[in-house]
Amino acid sequence: MIEISNAxxxxxxxxxxxxxxxxxxxxxxxxxxxVSLVGPSGCGKSTLLRLVAGLxxxxxxxxxxxxxxxxEPRRDTAMVFQAPTLLPWASIxxxxxxxxxxxxxxxxxxxxxxxxxLELVGLAGFExxxxxxxxxxxxxxxxxxxALIHDPRIMLMDEPFGALDALTREEMSLxxxxxxxxxxxxxxxxxxxxxxxxxxxxxxxxxxxRPGRIADILEVALPRPxxxxxxxxxxxxxxxxxxxxxxxxxxx
Amino acid sequence: xxxxxxxxxRSTTWAAWLRGFAQEAVLPALVMVGLVGIWEASVxxxxxxxxxxxxxxxxxxxxxxxxxxxxNHTLATLHTVLIGFLVSIVISVPxxxxxxxxKGIATAVYPVLVITxxxxxxxxxxxxxxxxxxxxxxxxxxxxLVAFFPLVIASATGLMSVxxxxxxxxxxxxxSLWQELCRIRLPYAVPMIFSGLKVAITLSVVxxxxxxxxxxxxxxxxxxxxxxxxxxxxxxxxxxxxxxLMGVVLxxxxxxxxxxxxxWSAESAGNSFM
Ligand SMILES: Nc1ncnc2c1ncn2[C@@H]1O[C@H](COP(=O)(O)OP(=O)(O)OP(=O)(O)O)[C@@H](O)[C@H]1O
Ligand SMILES: [Mg+2]
Numbered sequence: 083m084i085e086i087s088n089a090x091x092x093x094x095x096x097x098x099x100x101x102x103x104x105x106x107x108x109x110x111x112x113x114x115x116x117v118s119l120v121g122p123s124g125c126g127k128s129t130l131l132r133l134v135a136g137l138x139x140x141x142x143x144x145x146x147x148x149x150x151x152x153x154e155p156r157r158d159t160a161m162v163f164q165a166p167t168l169l170p171w172a173s174i175x176x177x178x179x180x181x182x183x184x185x186x187x188x189x190x191x192x193x194x195x196x197x198x199x200l201e202l203v204g205l206a207g208f209e210x211x212x213x214x215x216x217x218x219x220x221x222x223x224x225x226x227x228x229a230l231i232h233d234p235r236i237m238l239m240d241e242p243f244g245a246l247d248a249l250t251r252e253e254m255s256l257x258x259x260x261x262x263x264x265x266x267x268x269x270x271x272x273x274x275x276x277x278x279x280x281x282x283x284x285x286x287x288x289x290x291x292r293p294g295r296i297a298d299i300l301e302v303a304l305p306r307p308x309x310x311x312x313x314x315x316x317x318x319x320x321x322x323x324x325x326x327x328x329x330x331x332x333x334x
Numbered sequence: 335x336x337x338x339x340x341x342x343x344r345s346t347t348w349a350a351w352l353r354g355f356a357q358e359a360v361l362p363a364l365v366m367v368g369l370v371g372i373w374e375a376s377v378x379x380x381x382x383x384x385x386x387x388x389x390x391x392x393x394x395x396x397x398x399x400x401x402x403x404x405x406n407h408t409l410a411t412l413h414t415v416l417i418g419f420l421v422s423i424v425i426s427v428p429x430x431x432x433x434x435x436x437k438g439i440a441t442a443v444y445p446v447l448v449i450t451x452x453x454x455x456x457x458x459x460x461x462x463x464x465x466x467x468x469x470x471x472x473x474x475x476x477x478x479l480v481a482f483f484p485l486v487i488a489s490a491t492g493l494m495s496v497x498x499x500x501x502x503x504x505x506x507x508x509x510s511l512w513q514e515l516c517r518i519r520l521p522y523a524v525p526m527i528f529s530g531l532k533v534a535i536t537l538s539v540v541x542x543x544x545x546x547x548x549x550x551x552x553x554x555x556x557x558x559x560x561x562x563x564x565x566x567x568x569x570x571x572x573x574x575x576x577x578x579l580m581g582v583v584l585x586x587x588x589x590x591x592x593x594x595x596x597x598w599s600a601e602s603a604g605n606s607f608m
Contacts, residue, residue, distance in 0.1 A: 136506075137505055137506060155507065161502075161503070163499050163501055167497070167500055169521065170598060171521045171522075171598045171599070180517075183517075184509045185508075204358070212598055214598075214601075222365065313493050
């Protein structure tokens with residue numbers, strides 16, 4: 083359970099002016115819930131994720147995971163960045179095993195687990211390759227395996243499919259959905275794609291900029307399992323349309 | 335048909351390999367041989383006196399005569415070069431780590447580094463001999479002083495250029511500063527460190543010779559000074575050629591070490607030149 087109450091984040095810009103990246107964020111996320119964050123660029127999505135990850139402190143308000151205030155990164159949380167951020171000198175397998183190595187929990191079963199995860203995302207046989215030998219989409223899949231390797235209870239994903247082409251992107255969303263269905267966990271997912279948010283999420287948090295606030299939170303009332311065939315579904319259309327109008331209302 | 339296709343691919347890979355070999359080794363060698371030939375021919379044709387420019391054949395003959403002496407001088411210089419170079423590695427890389435770990439230390443230490451670079455090493459050498467004695471130590475110190483700065487700069491640049499995302503990836507797993515250094519920052523800096531090493535090894539040869547010019551009883555730098563004093567110009571030229579060869583060979587050794595132990599570094603994009 084992630085409990086964000088009244089959280090604000092103020093940065094000081096280079097010229098000394100305060101930048102209100104987030105103001106008065108209230109959001110609670112249940113265990114195993116899939117929540118997406120959408121909103122225009124600069125509305126504080128990445129900042130919110132970094133607060134929950136414990137990578138940056140909030141200026142005011144509180145952020146708790148399982149009723150414990152987040153003051154530093156937690157080992158049951160994993161972050162997937164917008165870029166794959168793989169280590170260029172390590173093989174794909176070693177990249178996937180990186181979290182276990184730095185946490186000193188590498189054991190005899192780790193390699194098999196890495197292999198299973200890579201197989202799950204269609205990268206079987208690429209264990210010995212180096213990141214530069216893989217396409218951008220394949221690298222991002224490896225990065226997702228790395229985030230999954232220590233079986234985190236919470237995954238924070240910052241536009242993980244942002245750099246992918248439309249086709250790979252759809253394929254990857256479905257893969258993520260399958261991974262999450264196989265083994266549920268809490269996912270906080272930032273995206274710029276409204277259909278992607280609707281397809282994946284239990285709830286969609288729409289944010290608005292300057293200062294970054296929550297404009298509205300929408301329940302997605304679509305049955306699971308989901309597929310892109312549902313895009314024609316009136317409920318899908320209605321939710322997507324609602325999100326769109328929320329975003330543009332605050333823009334205009 | 336299948337067999338034909340196979341022979342075809344094999345012969346094309348062979349052709350490609352041959353072309354690569356021709357471009358990388360044969361062509362430069364031909365150019366060298368051509369230049370030496372022109373040198374030899376011009377010396378004979380223009381009747382250039384030996385004290386101005388000895389012909390390659392004369393250099394070879396005179397040096398071959400005293401080859402064991404020259405070998406000793408070469409080994410002496412190589413010794414100084416390698417020790418000076420190793421000392422600069424041992425000092426530069428940790429120094430770069432310290433410099434990049436805190437802004438305060440960097441601002442405090444950087445001017446000192448720049449001053450050590452601004453001091454003319456040739457002028458410093460005689461003083462070092464007085465301070466450290468007439469032995470190999472002042473020569474090693476000069477070698478180190480000439481070689482270490484580019485290595486510090488290259489290593490520090492490499493350590494500083496680690497993308498913020500990679501650092502944050504580490505932080506998100508709560509890694510210690512030590513782990514961050516060993517698992518992220520140093521490996522990331524390896525390509526830059528190697529370009530620093532390539533500069534440093536070449537400068538080490540220069541530094542050792544400067545040291546030998548000022549004070550030595552052996553070494554190729556000493557040989558150049560003493561042979562010139564006795565008008566043994568071909569021997570001095572021979573020593574010069576050996577010094578250049580030493581620089582080239584040591585440079586190539588670094589290149590090979592990088593290719594064998596850090597293949598991803600040798601292939602990384604920022605490093606395509608040499
Ligand atoms: N380290 C920082 N220092 C100063 N200002 C910052 C910093 N990080 C973010 N900001 C500011 O905070 C605001 C929100 O940034 P954030 O990166 O969270 O937006 P975002 O919603 O993720 O945008 P995008 O969709 O483009 O990724 C922006 O105005 C940004 O300029
Ligand atoms: Mg962002």
